[in-house]
Amino acid sequence: MKEDTIVEVKNLTKKFGDLLVLDNISFEIKRGDLLCVVGPTGCGKTTFLNSLTKLYDITSGQILLDGETVNLSKHNIAYIFQETSTMPWLTVEKNVSFGLDIKHVPEAEKKKRVEEVLEIVGLIDYRKYYPRQLSSSMQQRVVIARAFATKPELLLMDEPYAQLDVELRFRLEDELVKLWEQTGTTVLFITHNIEEAVYLGENIMILTNKPTKVKKTLPNSIPRPRDISAPEFVKLRNQVTELIKWW
Structure with a gap:
């Protein structure tokens, strides 16, 4: 594991009976990253997150945090759901x-x-x-x-703004960025909203449909605060959209 890597996922596979949902996924998350994960509706994004937190037992593979198997009694991981808690x-x-x-x-x-x-x-x-x-x-x-x-060492967020209107969502996204910048927390943010992923993410991971694989991870170097109408923003948003439209 590289020194600046906090999370390493190796050959993560998850089945429900005979249904293969996560198919041999491997990736790394750098310490202090704000990684947004997007993919087609129903591709298994929440299953993917629940596997990271061990809410689901994985079928095979490894999930390492700071070089050790994830252990919720030892590692400081926070999880924010879609519903307020x-x-x-x-x-x-x-x-x-x-x-x-x-x-x-x-x-x-x-x-x-x-x-x-x-x-x-x-x-x-x-x-x-x-x-x-x-x-x-x-x-x-x-x-x-x-x-x-x-x-937390790692903060997992599962579409936390999905139920909010656009204006409120942008306001909370700005607050999230402030907290992330000030604390240096590593954040993995699941969303189905491509614009949200481009607005927030330092990196954007695109998943395929089920059985889910990592299709591509794109860096996002657009300066903050980000303007959703800027040419570079629109270009990256379109690039992510095309990658999700794999069919």
Whole structure:
């Protein structure tokens, strides 16, 4: 494993009975990368993510984090789902600090981290609110702040903005980029939205349809903040689109 590599996936294969979903997938993720993964609808993107987190047992292959087999009791991995996963009985502040409480982070450090992430996602004034008092987009901000506050080695995001309208999605994408830039967290972001992948990703991995393979990984060197109408943005978006239209 290269020194700047944090995740190495070797010959990952996943079957459900006789159905082959993930077919001998191999790739690496560099430390501090924001990797977006896109592919045709139903190609197995969530299965792929669930295999990384061991929610599913893999049929064969290896998933290594820092050169070791992924072990959720040892490695600090955060997972953000499509649905908001706030705890309704806790305030915004308590939701964000929940993971830090579990890890017994010292009080001063915990307070510092919570303040930092609440500031970035614009929830300082809502710290005493409960999730039921917040919109869906604000609840998702709470979830994202909670994940970043724990300083995970790897953050997995499964289409977290899929249910939001375009304006809210762009706002949360900008906040995600700020958090990623400030923390250096390695992020693997699953999306079916090609424009979102080009807007967010430092690298874009394109998957084939089932049985799923890695078709290609494209670097994205477009300067930030990214303009979705810029010629280089449109060019890369079209390139990704054509690669997904493999049929």
